[in-house]
Amino acid sequence: MAPKKITKRGEELKQEDVLQAVVIADSFDRKFVPISDKRPRSLFHVANVPLLDYTLEFLCSAGVEEVFVFCCHLADQIKDHLKNSGWIDNDRKFFVQTITSEDCMSVGDALRDIDAKSLIRSDFILVHGDVVSNINIQDVVQEHKKRRETDKSSIMTQVFTKAPPTHASRCREDDLVVAIDSKTSQIIHYQKVDPDKNLEFPVEILTEHKEVQIRYDLLDCQISVCSPQVLSLFTDNFDYQSRDDFIKGILTNEEIMGNTIYIRIITEKYAARISNLQLYDSVSRDIINRWTFPMVPDNCIKPNKDSMSYGRHNVYLSKDVTLARGCVLEENVLVGKGSVIGSNSFISNTVIGSNCKIGENVKLIDTYVWDGVTVENNCVINKSLLCDNVTVYEGVTVCSRCVLSWDVAVGPQVTMKEGTVAVASLDDDDFGEIDDRGTVSTEFGVKGRAFHHSSGAGSDEEDEKLNQAMWGLSIEYTSDDDDESSVSTLSSAKDVQMASEEMFYIELQDTLKRGKDENISADNLIVEINSLKLAYNITVQELNIMVTKALLEQSISEAASQLASQVFPLMKMNLQKFLSLLKNYIKSADSQKHCLQSIEEFGSLSSLNLQLVVKVIHILYDLEVLDEQVILKWYKQGSTSAEIVPDKQREIRQQVEPLIKWLEEADEESSESEG
Amino acid sequence: MEFQPVVMAAGRGSRMTDLTCKSHKALLPIGNMPMMWYPINMLEMAGFTEAIVVVLDSFATEAQKVLTEICDVKMRLDFIGIPDTEYWGTADVLRHIKDRIKTDVLIISSDLISDVSIHDIANVHRTYDATITSLLSNIPEQYNEIPAPGPKSKKKPEKDYIGLDEKGCRVLFYTPEADLDAEKVKISKSLLKRHPCVSIKSNLTDCHLYLMKKWVIDFLMEKRSISSIKGELLPYLTKKQFSKPKREDLPNTDASVLSANVAKDIFSFISQDPMLKKVEKTSTWIDHTGDMDNCYHGNQIRCYAYLQSSGFCARTNTVSSYCEINKQIPRLLQALAPEKEIPTKHSSAVIKGTSQVGSECLVGEGVTIGDKVSIKRSVIGKHCTVGDKVKITNSVILDHVNIGECCNIQGSIVSSNSHIIDKSDLKDCIVGTGENVKGKYTNEALTDVHRMIEI
Missing domain, CATH: 2.160.10.10 (Hexapeptide repeat proteins)
Structure with missing residues (x-):
């Protein structure tokens, strides 16, 4: 009697104890377009191993026994990979099963699908197929289960790693602030940081918890331990698309639903999710620098038979690599099997895939080269990504942040501008086809087979935005659509307007001069200028620019000498005198932008003017004509004016830098009232 | 002398009027000793030989008599009376006694009873060359929850929201509950960038023990609107930590940009020991991790706190805490004054x-x-x-x-x-x-x- 009972209980336990995991092998975003058009993100090679293998290895070593890989985009590739690499169909105690659903649009859809199939029996691990980690998730699972014993409503434990704001693997889209109850480590607030806004928290965070930690040093590595309820909650709330939606939903409905989410912060082990190219870069480095031990290239992950040797300065070489005499592999270099590197080539911080041919005198720095790539002699490639079968002909220079997608060929003897994203063929429906083809031969070389990549929507601005997002640039690129179009219409009708603009400007200068000499009141001047505007059919934007310009140039012409120290007091006086006039025109953020544009144009005229720029901006800031937000935005964004050469722009920005720094650092000053 | 101690004993006991309407708060007996003897004893134990004691004019002589004759205090006590008719705050008192202050000050309230060592607090103050260091403790909280004699009141004890950095030393955020915005709490991004982990606690009590740079009193002379240290000065200083000096220091600007009539701002009062300045420049020590910025991120005003986590600490400013401390005092007297046989x-x-x-x-x-x-x-x-x-x-x-x-x-x-x-x-x-x-x-x-x- 007794033994029977024991076995029965044992069986039950076993059933319970099978730890399940769901791997979402689709990102549901377009961060890696165009690369991800041909291969799903989870199969990208990171240090020559497909990303999904890292994720599965991580789960396997943590003692997970049953894994559901959810594939959507290019599902066949993932299935084939799993089959070929031996994750599926082996008698190990690690059971991998794929779930395919082509019409899923989001993580939410995927989880609803899984819920409908009712595959999950108890607490499970939810990860993305692009996670690299060596943490022992079992600890977190145990912690989660223990918490569940006392509190059924704790439905999720999120794993975060510590990454201070200056950390390499922090990027803008993952910039988040989390508020945690220090005692229970419950997440009480979760918010993405908006770069343009101040941070605000609901007061309840403080009033309802005694000890609250507000943390800005966390990185969401998108590993969560979930209770089965999570799935049904996704089903119930079909507006939950992403995990962020879910967390937000749970936190805001906490009082009604009573569900809670907890946090686990990993400080010693490694965990990161490759969510964009910047993170691809930093995670690759971390792997090569062995932070992810035991998941390092020489300690090959099970299905990969490619064994590597590990040398000093983190140089990893496959067995059949050919290194010519005189080539230098400086540090943090990985070379895949069958690759050949020519003599006198210099390689540093670079990953080279298998069967690549690197010629002589080639310089590869911070670059990721996937399989079957050919780089001919005398090329220089900086911080770029070269996908499979890319050919770079002789003498090509690739500046940083370039992406050469599948099968692209460039060269010989060309230079690729910073941030170029090149694809081998264009989609049929791309409207810019003809234009781009025209530029192919010149830009990508005679033998080139490449086009500028443009995203589906196709506008140039978006293209630029996307490509910057790929490398996760911190430079802000916000283009105001209305503005952009108004500029272009202006330029198209430029010739017609030119004459009247010049005439208007001369009249404006006369008016201001007269205004000063005869001491005419600002109101009257405004009336006069407005009528001039109508007479010459000047746009508001032009008017703003010209009024600023006229005021500035007036002082220059009045000054006796061309010394900054003499011109400036005069200019200050003039600006103060015409302050009400200026304020009449320069009010909104747009007009302030025009004003700054005008100042910039003014500054680019001579070296004297250049010196004055910062002071003028400062005065106008003091006189409350310009708002600090606008100045900062202008500084970051770059000029919209076509009349200024980039060199000058840079000079001006250099001049203004101290002021900007000061403005940025004193940003709380404004909120403070001097008692 | 590094610190000049000032005992603030002119409080009126507005939170315990039932007890203080006819006698002075600072002289209320606790364990048969007047309340103000405890902080003075603390100072004496820490090795101070003299102290300024601020009392109301009306009981200056009584206090003097009680302390020297009955309590047998050996320290040289310098009694300063302040007029009964004026309702002065602690900062007003500091303004009043400014001429007597020669060095940095240690301000201690007459209602603090604690076995905390002043040396530990001073060490925090010295380590970071702080502008102001205060004593925070989560121990007194429990005393406020004990039912008090007298009519039941629904008054909740005032809370402060104090944000500390990861090490629990630097005060980053200091807002009394009353000053808290109704809906949103703003925390500036630049602060979070430098101190990415802020823990905000509402269970800490400010024990009214401060170590303060002398220049702060000079600043108080200028800024007359501040009347209390805890309620106004501390939140102000905490906020100002992360501000930049006014335009004067802006490089690349001609003098003409500045108008001379700008009110003197707090940064102009800061005086730093030239030696310390040199040390800071040449030392490789920085107080933070995560970036390569200068020590303290160049903040010239720095507020720190010493967090008492064990031992005994109480503020006898309410009836319930007064009652509770009296019950506890028999077993604490030995620890508080080992040299004195009571x-x-x-x-x-x-x-x-x-x-x-x-x-x-x-x-x-x-x-x-x-x-x-x-x-x-x-x-x-x-x-x-x-x-x-x-x-x-x-x-x-x-x-x-x-x-x-x-x-x-x-x-x-x-x-x-x-x-x-x-x-x-x-x-x-x-x-x-x-x-x-x-x-x-x-x-x-x-x-x-x-x-x-x-x-």
Whole structure:
């Protein structure tokens, strides 16, 4: 009697104890377009191993026994990979099963699908197929289960790693602030940081918890331990698309639903999710620098038979690599099997895939080269990504942040501008086809087979935005659509307007001069200028620019000498005198932008003017004509004016830098009232 | 002398008016010693030889007499009276005594009773060359939750929201509950960038012990609108930590940009020891991790706190904390003043017959206790007379109280010179100074103020 009972209980336990995991092998975003058009993100090679293998290895070593890989985009590739690499169909105690659903649009859809199939029996691990980690998730699972014993409503434990704001693997889209109850480590607030806004928290965070930690040093590595309820909650709330939606939903409905989410912060082990190219870069480095031990290239992950040797300065070489005499592999270099590197080539911080041919005198720095790539002699490639079968002909220079997608060929003897994203063929429906083809031969070389990549929507601005997002640039690129179009219409009708603009400007200068000499009141001047505007059919934007310009140039012409120290007091006086006039025109953020544009144009005229720029901006800031937000935005964004050469722009920005720094650092000053 | 101690003993006890309406808060006895003796004792233990004591004019002489004659304080105490008619805050007091301040100051409130070592606080202050260092403790919180004698009040103790950095030293955020915005709390991004982990606690009590740079007082002279240290100065300084000096320091600007009439801003008061400046420049030590910025990120104003986590700490500013501390004091006296021998039962006290006095009791000088009396967890003040068959539990009896026969006093405070007539029964009551009480009361404040309202 007794033994029977024991076995029965044992069986039950076993059933319970099978730890399940769901791997979402689709990102549901377009961060890696165009690369991800041909291969799903989870199969990208990171240090020559497909990303999904890292994720599965991580789960396997943590003692997970049953894994559901959810594939959507290019599902066949993932299935084939799993089959070929031996994750599926082996008698190990690690059971991998794929779930395919082509019409899923989001993580939410995927989880609803899984819920409908009712595959999950108890607490499970939810990860993305692009996670690299060596943490022992079992600890977190145990912690989660223990918490569940006392509190059924704790439905999720999120794993975060510590990454201070200056950390390499922090990027803008993952910039988040989390508020945690220090005692229970419950997440009480979760918010993405908006770069343009101040941070605000609901007061309840403080009033309802005694000890609250507000943390800005966390990185969401998108590993969560979930209770089965999570799935049904996704089903119930079909507006939950992403995990962020879910967390937000749970936190805001906490009082009604009573569900809670907890946090686990990993400080010693490694965990990161490759969510964009910047993170691809930093995670690759971390792997090569062995932070992810035991998941390092020489300690090959099970299905990969490619064994590597590990040398000093983190140089990893496959067995059949050919290194010519005189080539230098400086540090943090990985070379895949069958690759050949020519003599006198210099390689540093670079990953080279298998069967690549690197010629002589080639310089590869911070670059990721996937399989079957050919780089001919005398090329220089900086911080770029070269996908499979890319050919770079002789003498090509690739500046940083370039992406050469599948099968692209460039060269010989060309230079690729910073941030170029090149694809081998264009989609049929791309409207810019003809234009781009025209530029192919010149830009990508005679033998080139490449086009500028443009995203589906196709506008140039978006293209630029996307490509910057790929490398996760911190430079802000916000283009105001209305503005952009108004500029272009202006330029198209430029010739017609030119004459009247010049005439208007001369009249404006006369008016201001007269205004000063005869001491005419600002109101009257405004009336006069407005009528001039109508007479010459000047746009508001032009008017703003010209009024600023006229005021500035007036002082220059009045000054006796061309010394900054003499011109400036005069200019200050003039600006103060015409302050009400200026304020009449320069009010909104747009007009302030025009004003700054005008100042910039003014500054680019001579070296004297250049010196004055910062002071003028400062005065106008003091006189409350310009708002600090606008100045900062202008500084970051770059000029919209076509009349200024980039060199000058840079000079001006250099001049203004101290002021900007000061403005940025004193940003709380404004909120403070001097008692 | 590195720090000049200032004892703030001019408080009026506005949170315990039932007790302070006729006597001075700083002189209320705790364990048969005046309240203000405890901080002075703390200073003495830390090795200070002189201190400035700020008291109200009206009881300056009394305080002086009590401290030197009865409490036997050896330190040189410099009493400064402030006018009773002016309701001065702590910052106003500092302005008043400015001329006497020669170095950095240590400000201590007369109602602080703690076994914290001032050296530890000073070490935090020295390590970071702080502008102001305050003592925070989560211990007093528990005292506020104990039911107090007297009428039940719904008043909640005031809370402060204090944000500390990861190490729990630097004060990044300091907002009294009253100043908290109704909906949103703003935390600037630049602060979070430098101190990415802010823990905001609302269970800490500011113990009113501050170490402060001398220049802060110079600044107070200029900024007259600040009247209290805790309520106004600290939040102000905490905020100012992350501000940049005004335009004066902006590089690349001609003098003409600046108008001379800008009010002197706080940064112009900062005076740093030139030696320390050099040390800071040449030292490789920085106070943070995560970036390569200068030490302290160039912040010239720095507020720190010492967090007391164990030991004993209390502020006797409410009736409940006053009552509770009196109950605890018998076993704490040894720790607070090891050099001073304070007997739990004074040698001159007379206890008759079969009376029982528990071990956690203090019986003062010249007390007479009748027959069959039982006293538990209570403090009996000097020269009290307790009649036969009286039961006293959890209570504080101040000096010269006369308790008649068969009285039952529970959880109450009986002020000095009052008379409890035979067979009275008091539970959780406060008896005012010089009252005659007869009958049965629970949860009442038996003071004449109260009676006048009742009639």
